Structure formats: C-alpha cells, structure tokens
Amino acid sequence: MPVNTPKLSDLELAALGVIHRLGPVTPYRIRKEFLDSPSTIFSGSAGAIYPLLARLEARRLVASASQATGKRASRAYRLTPAGKWRLIDWLNSPMGRDEASDYDPIRVRLHFLSALTASKRRTFLDNAELALTEQKQIIERHCKNHQQTGDLIDYHAARGGLHTVRARIKWIREIRNAMFEKTSAGGESPS
Amino acid sequence: MPVNTPKLSDLELAALGVIHRLGPVTPYRIRKEFLDSPSTIFSGSAGAIYPLLARLEARRLVASASQATGKRASRAYRLTPAGKWRLIDWLNSPMGRDEASDYDPIRVRLHFLSALTASKRRTFLDNAELALTEQKQIIERHCKNHQQTGDLIDYHAARGGLHTVRARIKWIREIRNAMFEKTSAGGESPS
DNA sequence: TGTGACATGTAATATGTTACATGATTGA
DNA sequence: TCAATCATGTAACATATTACATGTCACA
Numbered sequence: 001m002p003v004n005t006p007k008l009s010d011l012e013l014a015a016l017g018v019i020h021r022l023g024p025v026t027p028y029r030i031r032k033e034f035l036d037s038p039s040t041i042f043s044g045s046a047g048a049i050y051p052l053l054a055r056l057e058a059r060r061l062v063a064s065a066s067q068a069t070g071k072r073a074s075r076a077y078r079l080t081p082a083g084k085w086r087l088i089d090w091l092n093s094p095m096g097r098d099e100a101s102d103y104d105p106i107r108v109r110l111h112f113l114s115a116l117t118a119s120k121r122r123t124f125l126d127n128a129e130l131a132l133t134e135q136k137q138i139i140e141r142h143c144k145n146h147q148q149t150g151d152l153i154d155y156h157a158a159r160g161g162l163h164t165v166r167a168r169i170k171w172i173r174e175i176r177n178a179m180f181e182k183t184s185a186g187g188e189s190p191s
Numbered sequence: 192m193p194v195n196t197p198k199l200s201d202l203e204l205a206a207l208g209v210i211h212r213l214g215p216v217t218p219y220r221i222r223k224e225f226l227d228s229p230s231t232i233f234s235g236s237a238g239a240i241y242p243l244l245a246r247l248e249a250r251r252l253v254a255s256a257s258q259a260t261g262k263r264a265s266r267a268y269r270l271t272p273a274g275k276w277r278l279i280d281w282l283n284s285p286m287g288r289d290e291a292s293d294y295d296p297i298r299v300r301l302h303f304l305s306a307l308t309a310s311k312r313r314t315f316l317d318n319a320e321l322a323l324t325e326q327k328q329i330i331e332r333h334c335k336n337h338q339q340t341g342d343l344i345d346y347h348a349a350r351g352g353l354h355t356v357r358a359r360i361k362w363i364r365e366i367r368n369a370m371f372e373k374t375s376a377g378g379e380s381p382s
Numbered sequence: 383t384g385t386g387a388c389a390t391g392t393a394a395t396a397t398g399t400t401a402c403a404t405g406a407t408t409g410a
Numbered sequence: 411t412c413a414a415t416c417a418t419g420t421a422a423c424a425t426a427t428t429a430c431a432t433g434t435c436a437c438a
Contacts, residue, residue, distance in 0.1 A: 009397065010299065017303030028417050040292040048398050050419055055397095072406060073418070084306070091300055091307055095318050100326035100356070101231040103294035107351045108201065109282055112208030113344055115275070116282055127286050135291035153304055156369070160298045160362045165291070167358035171351045178347070200425065219389050239426050241391055246425095263434060264390070 006059070008086070011042055012052055016079065016087045019062060024076035026067065027053055038139050038161060041103075053077060061086055104168065106132075110175075118179075125176045129169060136165045197250070199277070202233055203243055207270065207278045210253060215267035217258065218244055229330050229352060232294075244268060252277055295359065297323075301366075309370075316367045320360060327356045 008016075018033050019025055027049055034044030056062045061083035064075040079087065106128050113121050139161045146155035199207075209224050210216055218240055225235030247253045252274035255266040270278065297319050304312050330352045337346035 010296070011398080014299055014302075017306070020303065020306055026417080027419090031417090038292070039294070039298075040289050041294045043399075045399060046417090046419070047400070047421090051397085075418095087303065087306055088311075091303060091315060092311060095297065095322035097322075097326065098231050099296040099300075099319075100322040101229070101296075102352075102355055102359070103230070103232045104351060104355065105201070105290040105292075106286065107230075107348055108205055109290075110351065111205075111344065111348050112212065112278065112282060115208070115211055115278055120283060124282060128290075131286035131288075131291040135288065152369075153302065156366045157298055157302050159365065160295060160301065160359065161293075163358040163362040163365075164293055164295065164355055167354040168293070168351065171354040174350065174354075175347045178343075202426080217389080218391090222389090234427075236427060237389090237391065238393090238428070242425085266390095 008090075011048060012056060013087070013090050014042060015049070015052060015056065016061065016083055016090075019077055020079050020084060020087055024065070024078045026074055026076060030077075038135070038142050038158070056083070102164075106168065106172075122176070122180060125172055125179075129172045129176075132165055132169045132172065136162070136169065139165060199281075202239060203247060204278070204281050205233060206240070206243055206247065207252065207274055207281075210268055211270050211275065211278055215256070215269045217265055217267060221268075229326070229333050229349070247274070293355075297359065297363075313367070313371060316363055316370075320363045320367075323356055323360045323363065327353070327360065330356060 014034075015030060018030050022029065022033070030053075031044040031046065031049050034042040034049075037044075053062065053064070057064060057077075060080055062077045063080050064077045067074045067076045109124070113124060116124065139158055143155065143158040143162055146152075146158055205225075206221060209221050213220065213224070221244075222235040222237065222240050225233040225240075228235075244253065244255070248255060248268075251271055253268045254271050255268045258265045258267045300315070304315060307315065330349055334346065334349040334353055337343075337349055
C-alpha cells in the first residue's frame, strides 16, 4: 500500500525505523542511537533531529505525548499507523543502483593519489590501513555485544560492517603490494 | 603547509581532484566524470557543479579561461597553485573515523527488518542480492576497462568497489543462511 | 526541418551542520 | 557548590537536489 507519497530523506526513514524499534521514545534517545552507531553517516546532531521530528509529526507519520517529569518539557514519540506503513513501504521498495552503491571516503581520495609523491602515497596507504583497523576493532566489539544480547538483527548489521571493513583492509594491502612490494608472490590474477 | 583553512565539502575536494587529473577542463566534463562513475554518491547535477566552480574560483582555488568556440560561452577550469596545495593537504590529512566509516544503504535498511514478516524479509534479502550482483557486474566492467587502458589508479579504485560489493553479497547470503536455511526455518512473527 | 544528445546555466527549495542558549541532574 | 553531563531546543548558514530555461550541434 503506497502511503504518503512525498519523499523522505534517509535520515527521516531511519528515524522512523528507530522509533518503531524502540517504541515511545524521546528525541534524545533517537539521537543517541545515531551518535552511538559505529557508522558516522548520521551525525545525530540536535539541529537535525528536532526539526525532523516536527516535520514527521506535521505529516502525521509520528505522534508525540508529553512526558514532562517536573518542569522540563519532554515528549515521547511513537509511529502512527501511517508512519508504520511508510516504514514498511521503504523496506519493501525495490533496490536500485543507489542502494547497491556504497560510499567509501578512502576510495574517493584514492582516485587522486597521482597528485602525491610515491613516498606520500605509501603514507596514505599506511594511514588508511591504520584507520580501517581501528574501525574494524570498534565494529568487532559491537558485533560481540549484539551477539551476547541476542540481538540478531543488530548482530547481522554489525557483521555487514565487519565484512566490508575487512574487504577494504584487504584492498589497501593489495594496492600497497602492487605499488611497492614489487614481485611479491601469490598475487592472484585480478578480476 | 596548511592552506586556505575554510573547509570544503567532499564534492568540492573531489572536483579539485578531477580538475587536477584532467587539466584544463569544462564544467560539463567534470559533471560527466561524476555521472559516469559506478558510484552514485556524487550526482554530478548541474545545480551542484556550476555554483561549486564559482565558489572555488572566488576562493582562488581554481581559475578559468574563456574557451568560446563561436558564440556559446564556455570556460576551461584549472587548479591554481593554492588549489593544488589544498588538494594535496586533503590527500595527506590524517584519516579518522569518518574516513574509515562507510555508508551502505542496504545495511541501514537492514536494521529495521523486524518490521517485516518473515516472508518479506526473505524478499528483501533476495532483492538486495540481485541489486548487488548487478552492481558487481557494472564494477567488473569498469575494472576491465581501466586494466586495458593501463589506468592504474582508476583500476585500483574500481577494485576497491569490487572487493566491497563482493563482501556485501557474501554478507547477504550469510544472513539468509542464518535466517532461513539450515536449522529451524521457523520465522519469527513481525513485532 | 525536426529530434535528440550535448552543454551551460539559474531559481526555488529542503536538508543538515555548526554554533549557540538554556535547563536539569549527578556526583566530586 | 561547582563542574560535567544529560537533554531540549533555535538560528544562521551552506550545500545540494529538482526543475526549469535555453543554446548548439549532428544527423535523419
């Protein structure tokens, strides 16, 4: 069932998802979900989340109820039925190039490596491998956490990050090998 | 040498890189570079590129010379020395979480899969694998092209996309296996 | 002579970032 | 009681998307 045609941003859709998963939830709790994620694409900044929730409420995709304990204003947001339909539409919608494509900031930089001296290129690759290795450790911790808490979906999502970061490390090593390690054996034929 | 402190967007930095690689180059040629890329993050829309070039020129990172053949206005852009320094600064700058992190639209959706019935979850995974497989073929073609033209850097960049998309396919299969194959095929009910 | 691809641009608009302001709670 | 952290918000700003307007060229 197509619902609420106007397009939503990735962040808005992800927010719907978070609200669905957590149930009635405060804006800050939603922010934390993004802030604590090993992925950094959704910054979870206040300036993004509060106006976003106002937009979603204006479109009747979420509803809020006051939750004030004492004087401080606080609202708990939940999905409306329309909001849940919209979320499900998104999850069921066919995947195209945009979804199959990924964004790798290191790969973007790599395209322009010819602007550097050979020595700086090597430093670039070393830095990349270091940063990726740290990221890998962060994700491995997440993975273990979710495994212990039995949170299957989050576990699989973390595994995705792990698969990817491992592939990227392997890739960086392959490049360094090709560029610097000369005749190293064992090279697989590309493709 | 730190140059030109104000921060540039990824697209602006990538544009500097493209201008550096191609030499004096028209706006449309720059757009095409993004339009033709197997990655879809940089749309290369006119509304992004033309104002961007004006900004970079105002900051003296690029300079342009008229290239009008006949009546139609056309400018060729090249990097200024400051522009080249800025590009090199970017490539040499240390990599942090943001660079080590990646953005996988399928992984974002996966986090909310609990909103779907078991049957729809399976469809989701099938769709994902299909889209990824198509993307893989596109990247494989790019890879071969660059290999034939001897364009080492672009070849390695394409290899990066290939490593990643393969890892993602493997990951999707792993999830389907865990959820449906093997042991108790009993899907849980949607929450 | 018209059609479609190539090419240059602008305007309206929406989203998200940074920076700021402020209140509440915890614990040193 | 002071500082840090948690939490709610707003305002200014910059960037990028969509949609539009228009010109040029090849060629059927």
